[in-house]
Amino acid sequence: MGKVSAYFMAQLKRAWKLLPAQLAADLLICVCAGVLVYLLVAQAAIDAGGARYRIGMVGDLSDSYLGFGIAALQEMDDSRFMIELVGMSEEEAEDALARGDLYAVMRVPDDLMESVVSGANDSLITYTPAEGQKGLGTMVMGEITEIASTLVTSSQSAIFAMQQVLFDQGRDSEAARATDRLNLSLINLVLSRSGFSEVEILGYADGLSMELYYFCSAFLLFLLFSGLLNCGFFARRSAALSQFLKAKGVGAFWQILGEYLAYLCLVLMGFFCLSLPAAYLLEREWIGIPEWEGMGAYPFWGFLRILFPVILMFAALQFFLFEAAEGIVNGILLQFLCGAGMGYLAGYFYPAAFFPKRMQAVGGRLPAGVAARYVEEGLFGKVSASVLAAVFAYLAVFFALTVFVRRRRMGREPL
Amino acid sequence: MAVEIAGIKKAYQGKTVLKEVSFSAQAGSCVGIVGSNGSGKSTLLSILAGVRKADGGSFLHEGVDLLRRPGMIPKALGYVPQGDPLMEELTAWDNLRMCCDKETLKRSLSQGALRMLGIEHFLKTPVRRMSGGMKKRLSIGCAVVSSPGILLLDEPSAALDPVCKEDIRRYLEIYKREGGILLMVTHDAQDLDLCDDCYILKGGVLHAYSYDGDFHKLADVLRAEE
Numbered sequence: 001m002g003k004v005s006a007y008f009m010a011q012l013k014r015a016w017k018l019l020p021a022q023l024a025a026d027l028l029i030c031v032c033a034g035v036l037v038y039l040l041v042a043q044a045a046i047d048a049g050g051a052r053y054r055i056g057m058v059g060d061l062s063d064s065y066l067g068f069g070i071a072a073l074q075e076m077d078d079s080r081f082m083i084e085l086v087g088m089s090e091e092e093a094e095d096a097l098a099r100g101d102l103y104a105v106m107r108v109p110d111d112l113m114e115s116v117v118s119g120a121n122d123s124l125i126t127y128t129p130a131e132g133q134k135g136l137g138t139m140v141m142g143e144i145t146e147i148a149s150t151l152v153t154s155s156q157s158a159i160f161a162m163q164q165v166l167f168d169q170g171r172d173s174e175a176a177r178a179t180d181r182l183n184l185s186l187i188n189l190v191l192s193r194s195g196f197s198e199v200e201i202l203g204y205a206d207g208l209s210m211e212l213y214y215f216c217s218a219f220l221l222f223l224l225f226s227g228l229l230n231c232g233f234f235a236r237r238s239a240a241l242s243q244f245l246k247a248k249g250v251g252a253f254w255q256i257l258g259e260y261l262a263y264l265c266l267v268l269m270g271f272f273c274l275s276l277p278a279a280y281l282l283e284r285e286w287i288g289i290p291e292w293e294g295m296g297a298y299p300f301w302g303f304l305r306i307l308f309p310v311i312l313m314f315a316a317l318q319f320f321l322f323e324a325a326e327g328i329v330n331g332i333l334l335q336f337l338c339g340a341g342m343g344y345l346a347g348y349f350y351p352a353a354f355f356p357k358r359m360q361a362v363g364g365r366l367p368a369g370v371a372a373r374y375v376e377e378g379l380f381g382k383v384s385a386s387v388l389a390a391v392f393a394y395l396a397v398f399f400a401l402t403v404f405v406r407r408r409r410m411g412r413e414p415l
Numbered sequence: 416m417a418v419e420i421a422g423i424k425k426a427y428q429g430k431t432v433l434k435e436v437s438f439s440a441q442a443g444s445c446v447g448i449v450g451s452n453g454s455g456k457s458t459l460l461s462i463l464a465g466v467r468k469a470d471g472g473s474f475l476h477e478g479v480d481l482l483r484r485p486g487m488i489p490k491a492l493g494y495v496p497q498g499d500p501l502m503e504e505l506t507a508w509d510n511l512r513m514c515c516d517k518e519t520l521k522r523s524l525s526q527g528a529l530r531m532l533g534i535e536h537f538l539k540t541p542v543r544r545m546s547g548g549m550k551k552r553l554s555i556g557c558a559v560v561s562s563p564g565i566l567l568l569d570e571p572s573a574a575l576d577p578v579c580k581e582d583i584r585r586y587l588e589i590y591k592r593e594g595g596i597l598l599m600v601t602h603d604a605q606d607l608d609l610c611d612d613c614y615i616l617k618g619g620v621l622h623a624y625s626y627d628g629d630f631h632k633l634a635d636v637l638r639a640e641e
Contacts (some may be wrong), residue, residue: 002516003489003513003514006512006514007513009512009513010502010505010509010510010512010513011502014502014504014505017505018504047546059480106528126521135617200614236503236504236543238498238500238501239498240496240497240499240500241500241501241502243461243464243466243494243496243500244494244495244496244500244554244557244558246464246465246466246493247464247465247466247488247494247501247567248487248489248494248514249486249488249489249494273429410466410467411466412465
């Protein structure tokens with residue numbers, strides 16, 4: 001046991017000497033990852049509704065029905081989060097469209113409501129998107145305009161028909177009340193249309209906010225790739241040393257244990273040093289995470305505690321990959337390929353919910369996927385035994401495989 | 416104190432590397448083993464060092480079969496593999512500390528094997544800045560710092576300059592004189608001068624060879640075997 005601890009101490013000393021170089025590499029990676037996360041979050045914020053579509057309304061909007069409809073859309077309807085309707089003149093709309101201030105212009109004909117009320121249905125709302133827009137947004141807006149036109153004209157035609165029937169039957173006194181009731185039914189129908197269908201929103205890891213999701217992903221990705229940053233630890237390792245240690249009574253298991261613990265210390269030291277700036281940014285609220293709002297860096301320390309088993313597992317994985325690869329260059333390539341592949345499948349770059357079900361199933365069972373699941377459950381404070389067991393099972397498997405490879409290698413060296 | 420190696424066998428993937436290898440060595444003697452590349456010399460040494468398992472045979476030392484009781488190997492022998500078993504980033508002191516406690520190390524540096532090897536001159540030098548000779552001396556130092564009775568050396572003077580070779584040879588002579596047993600695998604004629612018994616490993620079997628200082632003759636013998 002004394003020799004094992006002496007070997008561990010020697011490896012720890014190596015790790016300590018490698019720390020400055022590792023920290024420099026960590027810092028570089030963190031700056032890059034930080035920029036990447038910032039861009040992803042900013043883009044996602046835009047996609048999620050940070051910027052509304054501004055649509056110019058041109059034409060006679062003075063009609064009370066139309067005015068009420070627009071007001072309802074702007075104040076009560078779900079579309080108010082996505083669309084901003086702005087009344088303006090034709091000239092103003094053209095200028096704004098040319099400047100790119102408007103997403104589109106809707107032209108309401110002057111005789112629209114008269115046409116609708118009379119049942120003629122010959123006046124149409126025209127929708128003009130900004131020049132060059134031929135994307136999904138334009139198509140969707142076209143569809144919405146068509147649906148709105150159809151809904152309004154059809155329903156108003158129905159009201160007109162009902163009024164005619166009542167007049168023909170001499171029930172004029174009931175017409176006004178019946179019209180109001182039909183109009184209210186229509187408004188109710190339009191405003192509550194979201195009840196017609198159920199929209200499945202692809203959430204970020206079953207309930208995490210986008211910011212927290214990418215924050216976790218960035219940390220997990222950093223840990224997954226930390227084998228690349230710490231490759232110095234695996235360089236210049238000599239097979240002769242393994243053989244010498246074996247002759248000294250330190251077998252493959254104890255060698256790997258000593259090296260693994262020292263490597264773990266190196267990873268933890270680097271990780272801790274880089275967590276400090278992250279904690280500072282959170283404390284100053286320069287990183288805005290909705291779940292942690294107003295709590296400063298306090299939840300972050302809990303998050304680091306949650307990450308600990310993941311660090312153990314990823315360190316074992318990296319150890320195994322470097323042990324299995326012949327030479328440091330192959331080891332680095334293997335680390336990169338495994339890290340990128342697993343990170344992608346596990347949803348570190350994009351939420352896994354975007355992937356087909358089969359891919360999600362595969363990604364979720366990989367070490368990176370298990371780690372993501374574990375962190376997510378940890379953040380909600382309800383880590384299931386199965387996920388925790390999977391994390392430690394992977395750790396044990398990688399450790400055992402590393403020992404196996406070391407044993408084989410010691411017996412296989414050209415002698 | 417003596418060692419007796421008997422009937423060591425080893426096969427790899429169906430290929431027999433060692434067949435019934437047997438020899439013995441007395442205290443204060445040196446046994447040299449030569450053979451062409453790939454003949455199994457280093458395999459034999461690694462088996463004796465406990466790095467690999469033999470398929471059969473025994474390695475008796477003071478009445479104990481070390482192959483059956485590998486836990487006793489670390490105390491009984493020191494092993495210097497072909498490469499340098501050193502951590503490049505660490506100093507000589509750090510590397511030696513891995514092999515023994517501080518007291519033993521200090522004692523050896525002041526009056527023991529490490530002093531004889533001249534290691535105190537580069538104790539604080541990182542291994543990556545050492546010359547080949549310094550590394551080899553340190554490797555031997557790591558193996559002998561705990562004063563084992565048997566020393567297994569795998570090509571101790573390969574790629575060393577004559578001065579280093581001489582330094583190492585001088586130490587090995589002292590080791591022998593103090594009653595140690597040297598088992599050496601080598602290609603170097605100067606190393607063979609140190610040996611009391613010389614064997615040629617051929618076809619997995621050891622053949623006794625009387626080395627008379629004529630290295631060309633030995634080379635002819637080895638060539639004939641191929």
